[in-house]
Amino acid sequence: MNSSQELHNDGDYDFIVTGAGSAGCVLAARLSESGRHRVLLLEAGGEDKGFWIHTPLGxxxxxxxxxxxxxxxxxxxxxxxxxSAYTPRGKVLGGTSTINGMVYIRGNARDYDEWRQMGCSGWSYDDVLPYFRKAEDQARGADEFHGAGGPLKVSDHRETHLMADAFIEAGVQAGLPRNRDFNGAVQEGVGYYQTTSHLGRRWSTATAYLKPVRRRANLRVVTGAHATRLSFEAGRATGVEYRVGDTMRVARASREVIVSGGVFGSPQLLMLSGIGPADHLCEHGIPVVQNLPGVGGNLHDHFFIQLMFRCLQPITLNDLARSWPRKLAAGLQYLALKKGPLSINGIFAGAFMRSDERLERPDLQLNMNSWSVAQRTRSGAIPHPFPGLTISPIHLKPESRGNVRLKSRDPLAAPAINFRFLSTHYDMQAMINGIRLVRQISQQPALTHFIQQEIQPGLSIDSDDEMEAFLRKLGYPNLHPVGTCRMGQGTDAVVDAELKVVGVAGLRVVDAAVMPRLVAGNTNAPTVMIAEKASDMILKDALAA
Known part of the structure; x- marks a missing residue:
């Protein structure tokens, strides 16, 4: 911000939440629920409007x-x-829950027990399960592991698929147990995924949490509002400066500021505000408010590679994409009935398995996608001109760590995202074993009538060295980044077990950035859980004040 630019006073609130993403929408709904607290929710993006936003295959x-x-x-x-790795993140109400693949996976129960062992008291599986259940409206009904009546719809696919059925059977033939519920008693096995969708419509956190409460008198939502800096008085966070168009505004928070900008946005805003590694802040001429070396560190993500297969039957999304009559029929079916290809996400089924049988729990996830791509670019993917199937091994427990840093003190500039992948022997070997396990499943009798041949990388790529070269050339992050404002204890911790920023009063971080270690699965459901639990902690402190 230009130092001479006037700040327009935008009022006083009890709570200000920066970022209306997967966590921010939950926080806004829960913190305003009683009607006693004035809540301001800031979102840099716009409204979640548009046909493709609410269409699962969109x-x-x-x-x-x-x-x-x-x-x-x-x-x-x-x-x-x-x-470089292209890394899409949601810039819209609902954040990445508005643009993601909608797969509902919580991770392994042991993941959360490990969080507790790392110094995150109150975050064991027994501690967090009630919040998963509170958030959920499970289409199958409530049970020991699932809730019914919560805001977040969790549903089975409206359409099954012959190739998904065959993939599941092939997994069983390869020795995996059939698993109907990856979020239940046991994670390991093969089966259909559930999704955050309802009656053929995406169910983002904007739809689930924010839309029903937008008219609350004590809740204000401002879109197109880019948070640029936090304000402080006597070591306490007291407000947020933000830009709307060409106007700079400032709002004050009497109780707390909650940063929910995501794994890249949250550390960036902290550092722009003087909270982070002192030497890095000084490089950019930013006065140090609190020296926290861990801000922006601990960046890690799942890693995956696509094994693609040419198929014998024209029943894949490749066939839909290259046929205008099929696309027209699918569009009409969706508009009339909310059924058909557009009502599903194309990621029908998956598996959780171990890259080494000596491991105590799964460290690999396999995704079965009913398409294959001839070319993947930053602007999208071009499908093959023939039926195709993709099975992707994903490494769930990476050891490699990167960081997020400022490129400049300009708050509108993108941060520097420094990933590291495949930097340890285990990370590489797990992925090589994952490729071999995909091949084992693809060669089972159940898939004989569907798979013609492996086209990426092709069976000629067989040695460990060849597979390593394949992974380094064509592997990608799986778009589940976490960890850049790590919860826990020690010099590299950014927030404590209540998600309060170390050394700064009135300030918390609530989003996937606080995860000390990745969970074994997709990260949207855990982020919603974190926000549900954080809401309870924030309101408890407000009541005690």
């Missing part, structure tokens, strides 16, 4: 749409032959 159209997507690019990644 997420490929959101992959590189600047209207709803930050469209970040990482810095060159040494371990991936110097390639």
């Amino acid at each position: 997420f490929p159209y959101l992959f590189s749409n600047p209207r709803v997507n930050w469209m970040f690019d990482s810095e060159p990644i040494a371990e991936l032959n110097g390639r």
Whole structure:
């Protein structure tokens, strides 16, 4: 901000939440629920309007749409032959829950027990399960592991698929147990996924939490509002400066400021405000409010590679994409009945398995997608001109760590995203074993009538060295980044177990950035859980004040 630019006073609130994403929408709904607290929710993006936003198969159209997507690019990644990784993140109400693949996975129960062992008291699986259940409206009904009546709809696919059925049977033939509920008693196995959708419509946190409460008198939502800096008085966060168009505004918070800008946005806002590694802040001429070396550190993500297969039957999304009559029929079916290909996300089924049988729990996830791509670019994917199937091994427990740093003190500039992947022997070997396990499943009798041949990388790529080269050339982050405002104890912790920023009163971070370690699965459901639990902690403190 230009130092001479006037700040327009935008009022006083009890709570200000920066970012209306997967966590921010939950916080806004819960903190305003009683009617006693005035809540301001700031979102840099716009309203969640548009046909493809609410259509499950629409997420490929959101992959590189600047209207709803930050469209970040990482810095060159040494371990991936110097390639940059395109990293889409939601810039819209609902955040990435508005543009993601909608797969509902919580992770392994042991993940949360490990969080507790790392110094995150109150975050064991027994502690967090009630919040998963509170958030959920499970289409199958409530049970020991699932809730009914919560804001977040969780549903089975409206359409099954012959190839998904065959993939599941092939997994069983390869020795995996059949698993109907990856979020129940046991994670390991193969089966259909559930999704955050309802009656053929995406169910983002904006739809689930924010839309029903937008008219509350004590809740104000401002879109197109880019948070640029936090304000402080006597070591306490007291408000947020933000830009709307060409106007700079400032709002005050009498109780707390909650940063929910996501794994890239949250550390960036903290550092712009003087909270972070002192030497890095000084490089950019930013006065240090609190020296926290861990801000922006601990960045990690799942890693995946696509194994693609040419199929014998024209029943894949490739066939839909290259046929105008099929697309027209699918569109009419969706508009009339909310059924058909557009009502599903194309990621039908998956598996959780161990890269090494000596491991105590799964460290690999396999995704079965009913398409294959001839070319993947920053602007999207081009399908093959023939039926195709993709099975992707995903490494769930990476050891490699990167960081997020400022490129400049300009709050509108993208941060520097420094990923590291495949930098340890285990990270590489787990992925190589994942490729071999995918091949084992693809060669089972159940898939004989569907798979013609492996086209990526092709069976000629067979040695460990060849697979390593394949992974470094064509592997990607799986778009589940976490950890840049790590919860826990120690010098690199950014927030404590109540998600309060260390050394700064009145300030918390609530989003995937606080995860000390990745969970074994998709990260949207855990982020919603974190926000549910944080809301209770924040309101408890407000009541005690």
